[in-house]
Amino acid sequence: MVQKIDSQYKEILRQYMQRQSEQNLYDGQNFSRQLIAENTSPEEVISMHKAAMQEMYEDLPDVVWHSFDLLIEMMISYGLALQERESLLQRQEELRVEMDLAANVQETLLKTTTPSLEGLDIGLLSIPARKMNGDYVYFVSDQEGHAGIAVADVIGKGLPAALCMSMVKFGMDSLNNSRARPKDVLDVINRVVEKSIDDSMFVSMFYGSYNAGEATMTYGSAGHEPAILYRAKSETFSELNSKGLLLGVSPAAKYEEHTVHLEQGDLLIMMTDGVTEGRNEEGFIEREVIFELIHQMKDEPAQVIVRHVYDELVRMQNAELSDDFTLVIYKKV
Amino acid sequence: MSNQSSVEIQTEWDIVAARQLGRNVAKELGFGTVDQARITTAISELARNIYLYAGHGKIEIQRLTNNGMKGIMIIAADNGPGISDVRKVMEDGFSTSGGLGAGLPGVKRLMDEFKIDTTQGEGTDIRATKWLR
Amino acid sequence: MELEESNNVLTGIVRGEIDAHTAPVLREKLETYQNEKNLEAVLDLSDVNYMDSTGLGVFVAFYKSINSNGGHVKLKGLSARLKRLFDITGLGDIMDIEAVGKGGK
Numbered sequence: 001m002v003q004k005i006d007s008q009y010k011e012i013l014r015q016y017m018q019r020q021s022e023q024n025l026y027d028g029q030n031f032s033r034q035l036i037a038e039n040t041s042p043e044e045v046i047s048m049h050k051a052a053m054q055e056m057y058e059d060l061p062d063v064v065w066h067s068f069d070l071l072i073e074m075m076i077s078y079g080l081a082l083q084e085r086e087s088l089l090q091r092q093e094e095l096r097v098e099m100d101l102a103a104n105v106q107e108t109l110l111k112t113t114t115p116s117l118e119g120l121d122i123g124l125l126s127i128p129a130r131k132m133n134g135d136y137v138y139f140v141s142d143q144e145g146h147a148g149i150a151v152a153d154v155i156g157k158g159l160p161a162a163l164c165m166s167m168v169k170f171g172m173d174s175l176n177n178s179r180a181r182p183k184d185v186l187d188v189i190n191r192v193v194e195k196s197i198d199d200s201m202f203v204s205m206f207y208g209s210y211n212a213g214e215a216t217m218t219y220g221s222a223g224h225e226p227a228i229l230y231r232a233k234s235e236t237f238s239e240l241n242s243k244g245l246l247l248g249v250s251p252a253a254k255y256e257e258h259t260v261h262l263e264q265g266d267l268l269i270m271m272t273d274g275v276t277e278g279r280n281e282e283g284f285i286e287r288e289v290i291f292e293l294i295h296q297m298k299d300e301p302a303q304v305i306v307r308h309v310y311d312e313l314v315r316m317q318n319a320e321l322s323d324d325f326t327l328v329i330y331k332k333v
Numbered sequence: 334m335s336n337q338s339s340v341e342i343q344t345e346w347d348i349v350a351a352r353q354l355g356r357n358v359a360k361e362l363g364f365g366t367v368d369q370a371r372i373t374t375a376i377s378e379l380a381r382n383i384y385l386y387a388g389h390g391k392i393e394i395q396r397l398t399n400n401g402m403k404g405i406m407i408i409a410a411d412n413g414p415g416i417s418d419v420r421k422v423m424e425d426g427f428s429t430s431g432g433l434g435a436g437l438p439g440v441k442r443l444m445d446e447f448k449i450d451t452t453q454g455e456g457t458d459i460r461a462t463k464w465l466r
Numbered sequence: 467m468e469l470e471e472s473n474n475v476l477t478g479i480v481r482g483e484i485d486a487h488t489a490p491v492l493r494e495k496l497e498t499y500q501n502e503k504n505l506e507a508v509l510d511l512s513d514v515n516y517m518d519s520t521g522l523g524v525f526v527a528f529y530k531s532i533n534s535n536g537g538h539v540k541l542k543g544l545s546a547r548l549k550r551l552f553d554i555t556g557l558g559d560i561m562d563i564e565a566v567g568k569g570g571k
Contacts, residue, residue, distance in 0.1 A: 043370060044367060047365070047366060047367045050366075069366055072366055072370050076371055076443070080374075080439040080443070083442055084425045084426070084438065084439070091425070153519070155520060202522075202523060202526065204555060223555035243556060243559070244556050245556030245557065246526075246555045246557065249526060249556075249557070273518075284547075
């Protein structure tokens with residue numbers, strides 16, 4: 001095989017020496033492709049060239065042969081760099097496969113069931129910017145029309161954020177109470193997160209407890225993007241502010257809670273900063289733009305509104321999503 | 334000079350001496366130009382590691398025969414700080430010497446056999462062998 | 467970013483965008499000071515035109531370690547957008563921050 005390659009190369013070289021045509025050079029290019037496919041190192045190529053030259057022009061002065069030896073010596077490191085690249089590419093592929101598996105595990109692990117509640121239409125969309133999602137939506141509900149929702153966002157993206165999120169999920173699971181009060185939930189999860197994670201990793205979380213019988217939402221926030229209330233009657237949007245520190249910063253943090261009553265056609269919009277922090281060349285996408293998108297679709301089912309906002313925001317950002325995107329809309333019907 | 338089988342590594346000049354020793358032995362054993370270049374590059378890399386990280390050590394060149402096969406073994410030994418995470422320095426993309434960019438994974442690729450023995454605080458012993466085909 | 471320390475007082479100016487790409491650099495620079503005792507740090511963020519939650523994380527980590535070593539961190543020159551970020555996250559209540567237009571020029 002080596003013999004065959006050597007003689008092939010010698011033939012290409014011989015023809016080139018005779019004619020110097022473009023066709024000869026093209027043959028050379030094709031041959032180099034073959035060499036690469038067979039993992040032939042640069043030093044071997046030069047060595048092959050030297051041997052072919054020696055056969056054809058044995059009378060050349062020694063300086064010519066010495067020059068090739070220097071070149072061979074120098075090409076060793078290039079050859080190593082090439083092999084290293086091959087091996088890194090393979091590693092990258094392995095990591096990609098592993099990440100895919102991890103993303104599947106995460107999806108299964110963090111799966112939540114959207115509750116069905118009397119008089120409430122729920123729309124939900126959570127799309128990760130990379131493979132793993134650092135945003136999280138968690139529902140807990142019972143048969144008597146009580147449902148809790150947590151919308152959380154880990155500061156940071158990717159794998160570390162996803163691992164951190166599993167912790168929040170298990171914290172919520174251990175509470176397992178659809179009537180829990182937001183300030184108590186945030187308090188418990190704050191202590192779970194505070195104890196377990198790194199100093200520069202934090203979680204923001206919105207927690208809302210919905211009572212279908214009374215059509216009221218009691219909510220609290222731990223440093224989370226405020227929820228938005230759309231009033232159908234006045235066609236106005238307002239922020240539902242609620243004071244509270246990010247989870248994981250201080251064990252002493254205290255959380256507020258407030259209650260709103262929903263009327264027919266009202267929308268309660270919960271999201272992560274991936275929705276509000278969108279940017280394109282012209283600058284930030286202002287909140288008013290998002291309000292307008294929602295307003296356009298206010299008479300549609302909640303899932304249609306959510307999808308519309310996502311599609312339009314992605315379009316405005318040239319099909320790029322820079323942060324995990326999570327949007328939940330409660331629509332009183 | 335060809336009788337000398339080891340070179341003390343203390344200065345950068347000693348790296349050249351170690352290369353020269355390795356090349357002479359490799360040539361005598363009948364290695365071709367390309368393999369000579371590989372062997373000396375491996376020696377360079379190992380000697381450089383000693384010079385940069387241990388400060389002082391030794392490169393020894395041994396001729397091997399095994400069932401009629403001839404080979405060369407480079408032994409790089411030092412009493413330096415040792416390597417705390419061998420797995421890491423053997424990983425691609427983690428270059429220690431920064432010079433040739435080859436590092437220990439490069440040495441392993443250039444040679445046929447590679448063995449590393451290191452204890453933190455005591456030193457490192459690396460043996461790399463290439464057989465004549 | 468520029469950092470200068472003298473007599474336990476660290477003054478710094480941070481410029482540009484602080485996002486997932488630049489935050490690690492900022493973190494590394496700040497980490498060299500985080501174990502100093504009783505450090506008074508004043509960071510000027512007037513020229514920060516964008517900061518995402520990763521950047522926020524860097525400042526919080528810095529604040530926590532300086533505080534636990536008896537020091538103090540002040541962030542000044544916050545734009546309206548940055549100020550909102552600190553307020554929403556509740557960090558505005560525990561950290562010493564100053565928005566543009568208040569206390570000075």
